[in-house]
Amino acid sequence: MLLLVVAVTAVAMLVLGFEMLLVLGVPALMVKEFFYGSLPDPVIVQKIVGGINHSTLLAIPFFILAAELMGDGQIARRLTSTADAFLRHFRGGSGYTAIGGSLAFGSVSGSAPATVAAMGRMVFPEMQKAGFKDKFSLGLIASSAETSLLLPPSITFIIYGWMTGTSVARLFLAGIVPGLVLALSFALLVWWEARKHGVARGEKASWRERLQSISRAKWALGMPVIILGGIYTGYFTPTEAAAASVVYAIFVESVIFRTLTLKKLFAITERAALSTAIIFILLALGGLLSYFVTLAQVPQAILTFISYIDAGPFVFLIVINVIFLVFGMFVDPNSALLILVPPLYPVAMALGIDPVHFGVIVTLNITVGMITPPFGLDLFVASSTLSKPVMLIISGIGPFIVANLATLMIITYIPPVSTFLPNLVMG
Numbered sequence: 001m002l003l004l005v006v007a008v009t010a011v012a013m014l015v016l017g018f019e020m021l022l023v024l025g026v027p028a029l030m031v032k033e034f035f036y037g038s039l040p041d042p043v044i045v046q047k048i049v050g051g052i053n054h055s056t057l058l059a060i061p062f063f064i065l066a067a068e069l070m071g072d073g074q075i076a077r078r079l080t081s082t083a084d085a086f087l088r089h090f091r092g093g094s095g096y097t098a099i100g101g102s103l104a105f106g107s108v109s110g111s112a113p114a115t116v117a118a119m120g121r122m123v124f125p126e127m128q129k130a131g132f133k134d135k136f137s138l139g140l141i142a143s144s145a146e147t148s149l150l151l152p153p154s155i156t157f158i159i160y161g162w163m164t165g166t167s168v169a170r171l172f173l174a175g176i177v178p179g180l181v182l183a184l185s186f187a188l189l190v191w192w193e194a195r196k197h198g199v200a201r202g203e204k205a206s207w208r209e210r211l212q213s214i215s216r217a218k219w220a221l222g223m224p225v226i227i228l229g230g231i232y233t234g235y236f237t238p239t240e241a242a243a244a245s246v247v248y249a250i251f252v253e254s255v256i257f258r259t260l261t262l263k264k265l266f267a268i269t270e271r272a273a274l275s276t277a278i279i280f281i282l283l284a285l286g287g288l289l290s291y292f293v294t295l296a297q298v299p300q301a302i303l304t305f306i307s308y309i310d311a312g313p314f315v316f317l318i319v320i321n322v323i324f325l326v327f328g329m330f331v332d333p334n335s336a337l338l339i340l341v342p343p344l345y346p347v348a349m350a351l352g353i354d355p356v357h358f359g360v361i362v363t364l365n366i367t368v369g370m371i372t373p374p375f376g377l378d379l380f381v382a383s384s385t386l387s388k389p390v391m392l393i394i395s396g397i398g399p400f401i402v403a404n405l406a407t408l409m410i411i412t413y414i415p416p417v418s419t420f421l422p423n424l425v426m427g
Contacts, residue, residue: 009026009027009030010023010024010027010339013026013027023331023335024282024285024286024288024289024335024338024339025285025288027289028285028288028289028292029044031292032044032292044288047287047288047291048284048285048287048288049284050287052280052283052284052287054162055239056158056161056162056168056238056239057158057159057162057280057283058239058242058243059153059158059168059238059239059241059242060155060158060159060242060276060279060280061272061273061276062239062242062243062245062246063109063110063111063153063155063158063242063245064111064114064155064272064275064276064279065246065268065269065272065276066108066109066223066242066245066246066249067108067109067110067111067114067272068114068268068269068271068272068275069246069249069250069253069260069268070105070108070109070118070220070223070249070253071105071109071114071115071117071118072264072268073249073252073253073257073259073260074220074252074253074257074259075108075219075220075223075249075252075253075257076101076105076118076119076122076220077122078213078216078217078219078220079101079104079105079108079217079220079221080097080100080101080104080105080118080119080122080123081213081216081217082104082210082213082214082216082217082220082221083096083097083100083101083103083104084097084100084101084126084202084213085205085209085210085213086100086205086210087100088201088202088203088204088205089201089202089203089204089205090201090202091191091194091195091199091200091201092130092132092190092191092193092194092195092199093130093201093202094123094126094127094129094130094132094202095127095130095132095137095140095187095190095193095194095199096187096190097123097126098119098123098127098137098140098141098144099140099144099147099183099186099187099190101119101122101123101144102115102119102141102144102145102147102148102183103144103147103151103179103180103183105118105119105148106145106147106148106149106151106179107148107151107152107224107227107228108153108220108223108224108227108245109148109153110148110149110151110152110153110154110155110158111148111155112145112146112148112149112367112370112377112378113145113377113378113381114148115144115145115147115148116141116142116145116378116381116382116385117381117385119141119144119145120141120382120385120386121385121386123137123141124137124138124141124386127140130199130200130202131197131198131199131200132193132194132197132199133193133197133396134388134392134396135392135393135395135396136193136396137396138382138386138388138392138393138396139371139393139396139397139398139399139400140186140189140190140396140400141382141386142371142376142378142379142381142382142393142397142400143186143371143378143397143400143403143404144183144186145378146182146367146368146370146371146378146404147179147182147183147367149175149333149363149366149367149370150175150176150178150179150182150360150363150364150367151175151176151179152172152173152175152176152227152228152231153172153227153238153241153242153245154171154172154175154363155279156333156334156337156363156366157171157172157175157359157363158238159283159334159337159338160337160341160359160362160363161359163290163337163338163341163342163345164341164345164355164359166355166356166359167356167426168238169231169232169238169422169426170356170422170426171356171359171360171422172228172231172238173232173421173422173425173426174356174357174359174360174418174419174421174422175360175363175418176421177417177418177420177421178360178364178407178411178417178418181407181410181411181417182364182367182403182404182407185403185404185406185407186400186403188403189399189400189403219252219256219257220252222248222252223245223248223249223252226241226244226245226248227241227242227244227245230244232425250265279334282332282334282335282338283334283338285338286334286335286337286338286339287338289338289339289342290338290342302343302344302347306347306351312351313351313352313353314413316347316348316351316353317353317361317412317413320344320348320361320362320365321361321365321408321412323340323344324336324340324362324365324366324368324369325365325368325369325372327339327340327369328365328366328368328369328370328372328376329369329372329373329374329376330374331369332377333366333367333369333370333377336366336369337362337366340362341362345358354415354418354419356418356419356422357415357418357419360411360418361408361411361412361418364404364407364408364411365408367404368401368404368405368408371397371400371401371404372397372401373394373397376397379393379394379397
């Protein structure tokens with residue numbers, strides 16, 4: 001009954017266009033009022049505050065700020081230029097540059113919307129010049145940004161790790177191979193599109209030019225070294241690495257590249273603060289909703305039902321993928337995590353699914369949701385950044401959704417793709 005009340009209320013509010021903070025908060029407060037009226041009000045406040053009272057979450061505002069600094073400055077541009085120097089001579093090379101640039105920027109930002117904005121401004125004009133159709137170019141830019149959610153320092157992995165107690169460092173490692181597999185699937189689409197429409201090759205860069213591009217990007221390339229090297233050598237925690245990335249980005253953009261003024265820093269910090277506030281409000285209300293889900297023993301009810309119908313891990317994972325894919329069409333990624341993980345994670349553990357593997361499955365599902373009509377977030381970010389109609393972007397997104405689903409099936413049913421690297425490095 002409780003689950004029905006939450007679901008009906010949340011769906012109704014979504015359809016009516018309420019903000020996600022109300023979609024999460026109002027059903028939770030209704031549950032308290034009608035099902036747990038005897039709970040003291042201070043408990044509700046405690047659960048809301050407890051939803052964000054965790055040191056792991058400190059990494060989120062730092063990584064958001066670092067992403068804004070890099071996207072607004074030269075770091076993203078120089079990383080993309082390096083990728084372009086090695087890829088532009090292939091047929092459809094600007095498409096490969098979009099993928100390579102997204103991988104590079106995603107590996108230091110952890111934010112898909114920031115990657116869409118940064119890559120779109122730099123790569124879209126080059127893809128137009130090369131002869132790619134606009135709808136394919138826009139679909140590729142929006143989709144390639146998804147790899148940032150699978151590569152460290154993925155903000156989605158940080159939230160999942162906080163919610164479930166899973167090691168964030170192991171999650172970061174687990175996302176690398178799936179991220180590369182997804183990028184490869186997009187590269188195959190670029191290869192096919194370039195051959196089909198006779199897209200031009202770029203001028204081949206000499207090795208001298210390539211080395212010069214690496215030299216120009218050396219300070220930018222230092223960012224993933226700090227983040228990943230610091231974490232896996234044990235010198236930094238993920239939170240400390242996030243703080244170090246902000247300090248490094250400010251230093252490089254202001255002292256080395258000389259593009260960051262005090263006025264720009266204030267504006268960038270304001271944007272990052274607004275993004276952080278939105279996420280943390282959702283996390284706080286999600287903590288309250290998770291509390292009631294646990295109190296009502298929803299995971300146990302789901303597990304009982306699965307046992308009753310004699311469904312094993314294989315069927316459960318199919319159901320998980322369907323639920324997340326449908327949910328992702330209508331709800332932003334953080335809200336999807338906060339609503340679906342609390343009842344489903346305990347069931348996955350009871351069925352013997354590796355928590356790291358489950359985290360990668362959940363995250364890949366969320367990346368699909370970010371480009372799935374009608375409300376995929378990255379579709380609107382690409383539209384806003386490049387001043388293109390959302391429907392044009394949607395018209396070109398189909399092949400990339402298919403590539404995502406194929407990758408999702410591989411990740412779901414071949415667990416070592418996700419678990420091999422963390423097991424190898426961390427045991």
